[in-house]
Amino acid sequence: MIRERKVDNRHFIPCLVLSISMLAMGSQAAQAALLDGMMDTVEEALAESLAEKNERLTTGNFYTDSSPNAHGPIGMMGEHTHEAGEVMFSYRLMHMWMHGTRHGTTRITNDEALDLGPYGVVPESMRMMMHMAGFMYGWNDTVTLSVMVPYILKSMNHRNRRHTAKFTTRSEGVGDIQLGSLWRLWAVEAPSLGAHRFHLNLSISVPTGNIQPTDSTPLRPDGQRLPYPMHLGSGTFDFYPGITYGGEKGQVSWGFQAIGTLRAGKNANGFSKGDAYQINIHGAYAIVPHWLSGSVRLSWHDWKKYNGADPDINMRVVQTGVPARLGGQRLDVLGGINVLLPEIMGIENRLAVEGGVPVYQYLDGQLETDSVVTFGWQGLY
Numbered sequence: 001m002i003r004e005r006k007v008d009n010r011h012f013i014p015c016l017v018l019s020i021s022m023l024a025m026g027s028q029a030a031q032a033a034l035l036d037g038m039m040d041t042v043e044e045a046l047a048e049s050l051a052e053k054n055e056r057l058t059t060g061n062f063y064t065d066s067s068p069n070a071h072g073p074i075g076m077m078g079e080h081t082h083e084a085g086e087v088m089f090s091y092r093l094m095h096m097w098m099h100g101t102r103h104g105t106t107r108i109t110n111d112e113a114l115d116l117g118p119y120g121v122v123p124e125s126m127r128m129m130m131h132m133a134g135f136m137y138g139w140n141d142t143v144t145l146s147v148m149v150p151y152i153l154k155s156m157n158h159r160n161r162r163h164t165a166k167f168t169t170r171s172e173g174v175g176d177i178q179l180g181s182l183w184r185l186w187a188v189e190a191p192s193l194g195a196h197r198f199h200l201n202l203s204i205s206v207p208t209g210n211i212q213p214t215d216s217t218p219l220r221p222d223g224q225r226l227p228y229p230m231h232l233g234s235g236t237f238d239f240y241p242g243i244t245y246g247g248e249k250g251q252v253s254w255g256f257q258a259i260g261t262l263r264a265g266k267n268a269n270g271f272s273k274g275d276a277y278q279i280n281i282h283g284a285y286a287i288v289p290h291w292l293s294g295s296v297r298l299s300w301h302d303w304k305k306y307n308g309a310d311p312d313i314n315m316r317v318v319q320t321g322v323p324a325r326l327g328g329q330r331l332d333v334l335g336g337i338n339v340l341l342p343e344i345m346g347i348e349n350r351l352a353v354e355g356g357v358p359v360y361q362y363l364d365g366q367l368e369t370d371s372v373v374t375f376g377w378q379g380l381y
């Protein structure tokens with residue numbers, strides 16, 4: 001027998017306690033890296049082999065030089081850490097375009113999409129735009145703190161089964177505010193080895209985004225609660241544990257990042273978005289040293305279907321209203337450019353753009369992503 005799960009936030013307290021105790025630990029941290037002292041055997045072995053080449057191993061140096069690719073592609077988050085006392089402000093503008101329905105790995109027609117259920121309406125396309133204000137602060141040599149505030153605009157175009165009506169719904173507002181921390185783990189470098197840096201990502205998002213946006217539809221001109229993809233937040237506290245590795249040698253840099261999304265229970269409307277994870281692999285090259293770099297990134301997203309359902313969203317009208325159909329997978333290939341501008345009044349300015357397209361997509365009868373573009377500015381001092 002399946003046991004019904006009530007609205008619960010039982011993951012919340014343990015995760016919060018863990019976060020607070022880790023922060024308390026971070027405030028005590030005198031060393032630059034959490035794994036200091038634990039990697040001694042590895043470091044000794046590395047140092048020995050380097051000694052044969054007359055090289056010395058440097059450990060615990062997380063400082064990244066002023067190269068444009070010292071920061072990852074702008075579409076990535078939490079891929080770099082900061083020195084104690086360093087402050088960074090950022091602004092990102094993200095765009096995502098979606099068009100046509102995908103069922104499994106196949107693109108299907110709108111009429112076929114309508115026949116996946118008893119639906120009377122099919123979404124033809126969607127545009128998502130996000131302004132994101134970011135703040136990072138090097139609390140000490142171990143911990144970097146961050147805050148991200150998104151402002152989201154969504155619009156979705158539909159038509160009905162009989163081709164007699166077309167309509168657009170819109171939602172707009174602040175998304176889920178994310179509070180993050182980055183924990184330096186371990187760093188080694190040597191001339192022939194390059195630099196290798198590892199850190200932990202530990203973030204939490206607060207359910208500030210609207211999960212009951214309304215707009216007028218032909219069915220309810222006075223306003224109808226919009227289906228899940230039009231929501232601006234998850235409605236739950238979400239945790240994002242992750243690990244990031246970054247490497248650098250000469251003009252070349254590369255990195256790996258894996259980040260999960262864990263939802264704490266169900267939200268007030270009786271559902272939760274599915275857990276998810278993302279894996280990024282990227283490489284970059286400083287085409288013009290200290291000024292311009294280009295990057296290539298592979299980004300894998302996997303998100304589970306929703307649990308539960310909002311009783312005020314009808315599952316029989318449109319595919320986007322079916323929680324069990326909202327899981328998927330996607331592999332994006334992205335190209336980017338980072339520009340490092342000369343310092344102005346002590347502020348190091350960075351401009352970057354990154355765009356990409358999916359090369360693999362698995363969806364359960366939902367709008368497929370066609371392209372994503374992120375533009376960003378970062379100011380450090």
Ligand SMILES: [Cu+2]
Pocket residue numbers: 080081082088136
């Ligand atoms: Cu930063």
